[in-house]
């Protein structure tokens with residue numbers, strides 16, 4: 065019979081790069097062994113090698129969390145290799161940026177598959193094991209799951225579903241000793257514009273998204289965000305909203321939703337417009353010099369948090385060099 069390890073064990077979905085990688089690194093620093101997941105084996109390998117230098121035992125499981133049997137494999141790996149599971153971080157995500165007029169039903173399905181069903185499948189697989197040790201779940205949602213960010217409709221819809229699932233589960237899982245923390249980040253500098261998918265006027269969409277992502281007043285350092293999310297999760301807090309802008313937006317939307325909807329419709333007027341469905345969501349290409357200067361923080365985050373290594377994620381147009 066397998067001897068149970070004493071060290072706590074965490075499964076992190078979407079851990080090959082960006083926030084998921086930083087959450088895995090933070091949990092390793094807090095004494096956890098890790099089961100890392102993403103679809104790209106190559107991306108996972110880079111993350112695994114980095115994390116092993118921090119003293120954690122790491123199992124990497126290339127899998128698509130939107131497929132129930134693949135999500136189950138993450139939990140089975142934790143139990144088979146480490147004998148236990150204490151923390152599930154449901155972080156895997158994708159983002160399609162562009163006007164609603166350029167989005168097709170398949171874009172909504174993709175967003176729901178990863179960010180709603182991926183969270184549901186990995187959670188349902190984990191719950192029976194998490195109940196044994198009074199485990200913790202961190203659902204990484206978004207401010208886009210609390211109010212509608214323009215030009216992100218499939219993302220917004222899927223994140224609203226994820227918030228509903230995580231909040232509802234929080235209420236019911238408590239009696240089994242499992243705590244659910246609903247993580248609600250605003251913009252963080254994870255370097256994700258590199259791997260985001262753009263449609264409509266792709267270059268213009270990429271520009272506003274990457275600039276917003278890089279502005280210190282609007283976006284948050286991703287390492288700091290990961291630390292705060294881990295603290296909240298290990299303490300069993302019900303919810304954590306990150307960035308002052310996101311906190312303000314969520315509070316105002318709760319009190320005066322008609323006002324925020326009007327304001328956001330105004331913001332939408334400032335974004336690129338397109339009449340017809342554009343190209344299918346894909347990565348963008350070139351950018352002017354002023355843009356590179358404005359997005360220095362985001363590009364540096366992309367390099368540090370392994371956004372450049374995940375070549376198999378670069379479907380669509382080639383990413384910027």
Ligand SMILES: NC(=O)c1ccc[n+]([C@@H]2O[C@H](COP(=O)([O-])OP(=O)(O)OC[C@H]3O[C@@H](n4cnc5c(N)ncnc54)[C@H](OP(=O)(O)O)[C@@H]3O)[C@@H](O)[C@H]2O)c1
Nearest residue numbers: 078080082083102103104128129156157206251252254256
């Ligand atoms: N960055 C922000 O400003 C921000 C703000 C609010 C919320 N968030 C949320 O935070 C989370 C992480 O964001 P990020 O910026 O770090 O994104 P990111 O850099 O694009 O990383 C996404 C991760 O998810 C994995 N993934 C995507 N689809 C998957 C699937 N079907 N199964 C398993 N893994 C999958 C990706 O690897 P593969 O492609 O190899 O699968 C990658 O490891 C997401 O849920 C995002 O919505 C981000």
